[in-house]
Amino acid sequence: MSKNSHLSIFLKGILLENPVFVLILGTCPTLATTTTVIGALGMGLAAAAVLVCSNMAISLLRKVIPDTVRIPCYIVIIAGFVTLVQMFVHAYLPALYDMLGVYLALITVNCIILGRAEMFAGKNTVGKAALDGLGMGIGFTLALLSMATIREILGAGSFAGIAIPFLSDHKIEIFTKAPGGFLVYGIMIAVVYKLTHGKAPRKREFGCEGCPSAGMCHAGTCAKEDA
Amino acid sequence: MKQHLKTVLSLTVICAVVSVLLALTNDITAPIIEKQQNEATNAALAVVLPGGEDFEQLDISAYELPATITQAYSEKNGGYVFQMTTTGYSSGFVVMCGIDAQGKVTGATCIASSETLGVETTYGASLTDATLETIDGVDTVAGATKTTQAYRNAVKDALNAVVILGGGSVDLRDEAQILADNLSAALPAGEGKFTSVFITEELDSVSAVYRADNGAGYVFVSGESFVATDAQGVVTSEAAEDVKTLIAAQAQKLLSVTQTEIDISGYADMPSQVQKAYKTSTGNYVFELRAAGFGINGDEWYNPSGEYIYLRVSATAAGKIIACETVSQKETDGIGSACADPDFYTQFHGKDETNYREIDAISGATITTNGYKTAVSKVFEAIKLLKGDA
Structure with a gap:
């Protein structure tokens, strides 16, 4: 049972609670970095690394961090890890650093990471938080990768920079632009909804019941905070 | 009170720990990043100075270099690379050029431009191998005279800069400035403001006449010399007697005409x-x-x-x-x-x-x-x- 629940923590991030397609978090980097497969992969892995590290650190410190200043603490920890990743990428993968540009630094304010810190890591043990971070990170990476694959193949006629015969002569350039990004994003959300139909959290309405995170959120927290 | 203290302390400690971690990482990555950036700069600089090694950026504020020069790099073998920003036909462009230890242009390229013509992207090739002596002889491109002249002048500035960096001195004045300086030297009372006089008489050995805007007098250009007179045409400059007589006669001729x-x-x-x-x-x-x-x-x-x-x-x-x-x-x-x-x-x-x-x-x-x-x-x-x- 325990083993099973650990596995489910890891797996739910990949599809059932995929941060991009189900939780609709991190939309900005999703649209911005999915024009190329390499960029998407780099972005996904960088975010995943930060997610695992920050989840573990926050889970470790969850008893130490006072409730009133938890958000500033989370942000400091996340920003610290993002800067670490940024420095390493700049030093060892300069090409990727140039490709991701400002979005690398913006992982700090990526709501997936703060969202997982607030919703999961702050309330669970280190092991579970690490698994959650890993699952969510892989889910984020896969989501970016799938979108980037579609956008790069159709929009630029190539995959990971390698030109595909025929398609490279018939590019549909809109896919590399913002409208194409929204188009693919919307379709992917629909497909994932269909695949997980009945299992994924439903968005009934705005508020606690409609919140996709309501499943793991202590019901009524929002209401209390609002009041 | 204790609760507040705990809040402040824990946030402070977290910040401190994160800062220390970042400082340690920066210690590891900063030299690597710097090395990479140097390599990238070197690669860019080597385009205009092939074979250049160990480029080092110079502090140009320490020298009186031509105003167009925005960046300068020295190189191990005595060569230099300069970056110049110049105005051309419209909003200007940025040129980078390499000069070897012999004072010869090894390459010039336009790295940013908002000109309309596009000539600036190719003109650099015709400046290769030019030296300070030969650069004025390089043809400009018909139909894009301003752009190519600005380009050529920028590269000439770089050649001059090499002389200055080597400890020499260079006359950076352009023709108009030289003329203005000569006029002021001949007639200081003119306060530097002169207007060319339209000559209506056949004058001997006088090629041009300038009048001081404030009415202080005239300057007659005869060959290489500048001879000043007062408003009545009496020679005031130091000159040989025969020159004085000649100029005085020309002045009378010109000034008495109605x-x-x-x-x-x-x-x-x-x-x-x-x-x-x-x-x-x-x-x-x-x-x-x-x-x-x-x-x-x-x-x-x-x-x-x-x-x-x-x-x-x-x-x-x-x-x-x-x-x-x-x-x-x-x-x-x-x-x-x-x-x-x-x-x-x-x-x-x-x-x-x-x-x-x-x-x-x-x-x-x-x-x-x-x-x-x-x-x-x-x-x-x-x-x-x-x-x-x-």
């Missing part, structure tokens, strides 16, 4: 180019003319702007041109506008009806040149008309 306007409305055959005519007390003529250049004639691709070129010509009664100058023009900037350049219009000096056509045309501006020549030719016609009447 002009009277001739009413040309009575001449039905007067060419339309002639706007006004004057006769001097010495019997010479001065004409104000308008020439139909590109602004009037245009060509099949270009709608004319409707603007004439206005010029002034003085000539003897025998029909020999004494002086010619462009008063105003609105020809195509950078092409036909060269008709306002003294190098062009002073070619007419001393010419007469038989040889006035033997001047160098403005390259790329045939219509402007032809219009100008036609206007000048009307001077000879007008003189005959006026003399016939007199």
Whole structure:
């Protein structure tokens, strides 16, 4: 049972609670970095690394961090890890650093990471938080990768920079632009909804019941905070 | 109270720990990042200075370099790379050029440009191998004179900068500045403001005359020397006696002349180019003319702007041109506008009806040149008309 629940923590991030397609978090980097497969992969892995590290650190410190200043603490920890990743990428993968540009630094304010810190890591043990971070990170990476694959193949006629015969002569350039990004994003959300139909959290309405995170959120927290 | 203290303390500790971690990481990655950036810069610099090694950026504020130079790098083998920002035809461009230890341009390339013509992307190749002695001889590109001149001047600035960095000194003044300095040296009372005098008399050995705007006197340019006189034409400069006598005589000749306007409305055959005519007390003529250049004639691709070129010509009664100058023009900037350049219009000096056509045309501006020549030719016609009447 325990083993099973650990596995489910890891797996739910990949599809059932995929941060991009189900939780609709991190939309900005999703649209911005999915024009190329390499960029998407780099972005996904960088975010995943930060997610695992920050989840573990926050889970470790969850008893130490006072409730009133938890958000500033989370942000400091996340920003610290993002800067670490940024420095390493700049030093060892300069090409990727140039490709991701400002979005690398913006992982700090990526709501997936703060969202997982607030919703999961702050309330669970280190092991579970690490698994959650890993699952969510892989889910984020896969989501970016799938979108980037579609956008790069159709929009630029190539995959990971390698030109595909025929398609490279018939590019549909809109896919590399913002409208194409929204188009693919919307379709992917629909497909994932269909695949997980009945299992994924439903968005009934705005508020606690409609919140996709309501499943793991202590019901009524929002209401209390609002009041 | 204890709760508050805990809050502050824990946040402070977390921040401190994170800062220490970041500092440690930065210690590891900073040298690697710097090395990479140096390599990237070196690769870019090696494009204009092939074989260059160990580039090092110089602090250019420590030297009095030409103003166009924005960055300078030295290199192990004695070469330099400069980056210049220059204005061209429109908003300017950025040029990078390499110069080897022998003072020879090894390469020049335009790294950023908002020019309209695109010539600046290729012109650098023709400057390769130029030296300070030869660079003025490199041809500019017809139709893009301003852009290519700016490019050439920028690279020349870089060649000058090498001399300065090597401890030498360079005369960075342009022609206008040299003239202004010479005039001020000859006549300090002129306070640096001089206007060229339009010469209506045949003067001996005097090529140009300038009048101080404040009325302090005149400067006569004779060969290489600048001789000043006061407002009455008395020589004030130190000079040999014979030169003084010569200049004083020229000054008297020029300053005693008066002009009277001739009413040309009575001449039905007067060419339309002639706007006004004057006769001097010495019997010479001065004409104000308008020439139909590109602004009037245009060509099949270009709608004319409707603007004439206005010029002034003085000539003897025998029909020999004494002086010619462009008063105003609105020809195509950078092409036909060269008709306002003294190098062009002073070619007419001393010419007469038989040889006035033997001047160098403005390259790329045939219509402007032809219009100008036609206007000048009307001077000879007008003189005959006026003399016939007199």
